[in-house]
Amino acid sequence: QVQLVESGGGLVQAGGSLRLSCAASGRTFSSDAMAWFRQVPGKEREFVASIDWGGGIKYYTDSVKGRFTISRDNTKNTMYLQMNSLKPEDTAVYYCAAIPLSLGTGVSNAYRYWGQGTQVTVSS
Numbered sequence: 001q002v003q004l005v006e007s008g009g010g011l012v013q014a015g016g017s018l019r020l021s022c023a024a025s026g027r028t029f030s031s032d033a034m035a036w037f038r039q040v041p042g043k044e045r046e047f048v049a050s051i052d053w054g055g056g057i058k059y060y061t062d063s064v065k066g067r068f069t070i071s072r073d074n075t076k077n078t079m080y081l082q083m084n085s086l087k088p089e090d091t092a093v094y095y096c097a098a099i100p101l102s103l104g105t106g107v108s109n110a111y112r113y114w115g116q117g118t119q120v121t122v123s124s
Contacts, residue, residue, distance in 0.1 A: 001025075001026050002024075002025070002026035002027050002113055003024070003025045003026050003115075004022055004023070004024050004096050004097070004098060004113055004114060004115035005022070005023045005024075005025070005115055005116070006020060006021065006022050006094065006095065006096050006115040006116065006117060006118040007020070007021050007023070007118060008020040008021050008118060009094060009118030009119045009120045010119075010120070010121070011121045011122075011123065012086055012120075012121070012122055012123070013122070013123050014086060014087055014088055014122055014123065014124050015085060015086065016086050016122070017082070017083060017084045017085075017086065018083045018086065018120060019080060019081070019082050019083070020036070020080065020081040020083065020094055020096075020118060020120075021078055021079070021080055022034070022036075022078060022079040022080070022081075022096030022115055023076075023077065023078050024077040024078065024079075024098065024113075025077065028077065029074075029077055029098050029113075030053065030074035030077070031053050031100070031102070032053060032098045032099060032100050032101070032113075033050060033051065033052050033053055033098070033099050033101050033102060033103050033104035033105075034050065034051055034072060034079045034096060034097065034098045034099075034104065035047065035048070035049060035050035035051070035070075035096070035097050035098075035099075035104045035105075035106075035111065036048040036049050036050075036070060036079075036081045036094055036095070036096055036097075037094070037095045037096075037097060037108055038090075038092035038093065038094045038095070038120075039092055039093050039095070039117075040091065040092045040093075045095070045108045046061070046092075047061055047106035047107075047108065048060070048061055048064060048068065048081070048094070049061070049064065049068060049070040049081065050070070050104030050105065050106065051070045051071065051072055051079065051104060052102055052103050052104060053074075053102045053103075054102075055071065055072050055074070057103060057104075058070050059104065059106065061106070063089075064083075064090075067083065067084050067085045067086075068081060068082065068083050068084070069081070069082040069084075070082075079096055081094070083120070086120075086122045087122060088122045088123065088124045089122075090120060090122050091120060091121050091122050092119075092120060093117040093118065093119050093120075094117060094118050094119075094120050095114055095115055095116075095117045096114070096115045097111035097113060097114050097115070098111060098112065098113040099111045099112055099113075100112060
């Protein structure tokens with residue numbers, strides 16, 4: 001059974017940091033591009049960042065550039081999102097996703113595999 005499991009969410013004050021992890025199991029994702037999306041109630045799922053299969057090509061949405069860093073460790077079948085200088089508007093459920101292509105995309109319905117999400121809440 002293919003699974004993506006996020007962890008590392010929680011409550012943090014504005015200006016603080018969190019590190020999300022996405023652990024993959026059931027298949028090897030080392031050839032897949034992966035991404036983070038986020039969603040708040042009543043809004044569509046929003047692209048946050050993507051990383052290619054090798055970890056060398058990364059894309060970020062403008063609102064997180066310079067604050068968030070996406071990375072992956074293919075030996076551990078795990079992807080990460082380091083989030084610094086968090087703002088209240090970063091509050092959302094964060095999802096990891098994988099697509100069996102070498103390069104990621106910001107289009108959510110292109111991704112085949114999804115995690116269950118982890119809540120990030122940033123207080124002002």
